[in-house]
Amino acid sequence: MEMRRENALMLRKLAVVAAGMFCFGYAMIPLYRHICEITGINILAFGEKEVPGGSTARPNTQVDAARTITVQFDGNSHGLWAFKPLTAQVTVHPGELATVMYEFQNTQPRRMSAQAIPSYAPRNAGPYFNKLECFCFNQYTLEPGEKRQWPVAFVVDPKLPKDVNTITLSYTFFEVGGKMPEAPG
Template sequence: MLGKLTVVVGLMFGFGYALVPMYNAICNALGINNLARSELLVNGHSGEKVNTQVDPTRTITIEFDTNARGPWDFKPAVRSLDVHPGELTTVMYEFKNTQDRTMAAQAIPSYAPKQAMAHFNKLECFCFNEYTLKPGETKQWPVVFVVDSKLPKDVRTITLSYTFFEVGGKIPPAPAEKVAAGKQEPKS
């Protein structure tokens, strides 16, 4: 009995090792699961990795619009950029707190045209978080995005607009003397 079980275990072990070459032979014969091989054969350069999801036949213009709700500076490094669908792109935004107090703020994005929203994929964005900026402090944050190649062909321009606003309750109030100086006594 022990000898039979040892033979069965040996056969199972050998069959496990034989599965990998059998799987590769079946995939090559049927032409399936050749993703790694297609990356090596693109443009005849073996070893060079190429993003095969980029559509070089189309160019989409991305416009960057900013709005600030409060006394601070908020702007993108570039106002517009041409990208190919599937291309990974990074754009930097600069924020400066021009107030003389610390503030907490967040940005909310919007898109035009509306159907572009489903095809504009942000991988990294400052709009995902709230930020605290000290008086006079300047920071830069990136937006890393990819425009999906399934974007309708009639969309040639996408406007990404951010509204940057102060988040209440997260920061200390303005100094009392400045609040008092800003208020006027009502006349009776």
Template sequence: MVAVRDNRRMLGKLAVVAVGMFAFGYALIPIYQRICEATGINILSLSERQVPGVGAAGKDAKLPANTQIDYSRTITVEFDANARGPWEFKPEKRSIVVHPGELATVMYEFRNVQSRRMTAQAIPSYAPNQASAHFNKLECFCFNQYTLEPGETKRWPVVFYIDPKLTKDVKTITLSYTFFEVGGKAPAAPAGSVALAAGQRLS
């Protein structure tokens, strides 16, 4: 009888230990998140999420999810498109409003209206100039050259976030792209047109 009581007592202790270990493991995730929020580490979380339609090949791409967003500020991001040639190039939206640190996506559409194949690439520029150091693109068609068949249309994403360290006096950023055909002389970044766009609100 003594041995049976000892075994039951030991079994009870083991059950308590098992429950305590489970509770501790379950609490680790919120504890870790609280530590990250308190210390300010992990501007971009190591956890990943799927963003449909992102990627040069049109496949889903994994992007880090934002964990640090400055909800006290908003920045208007305007999108401009300049086509140096006989083709159509435009953003899906003229502007969006984002919070610093917030992940955002805007689509650009390009159409080759010529009767021949062409290869082209885009050059980005920013206004005001100091915004370029804080405009972080995770995915952009400007990273590569693209070949389009006659009459072919492509839609490409720009996935970005604005660093919260951007000075608070910047309320509007204009992202401008100049699309030019590869093989010809690459034009300079359209600084004049961007400055104009920064001073005039796009409709």
């Protein structure tokens, strides 16, 4: 009987400790934010409030708003693909993020795999055209008649030479791996 009483007492103590740990963990988030607001250690704790010595919406200082670049898009295919940009051109400020979509369609009666290869005009613009997301990074397989769209997200580097006002981004879509054999029937 004594052992049973000790076990029940230990169980109550452990339940109190577990409840205390839960309450402490639950209270940590507001407690952390409050300490950060008081000390100014973590400015992210301010949320929508005014950050001391600054504003909540800081402008992107990497964007050159005084300059515009026209980016033209072109799509070519080596083989029987329907391949085109959905936007012919955009005007961007250097340093500004932009996204355009390209559309692909396999017009063959068979499954095909292909990859796009980019080129730039003028040629010296290539190193200043930074693609963050691009379908040209991968090979794609499309079923007969399948149509898909993929993005190109890019930033024109503000260090682009001042005499370049227009960049043409051209993609050529090539079949890779040759003809794929028919699936066994």
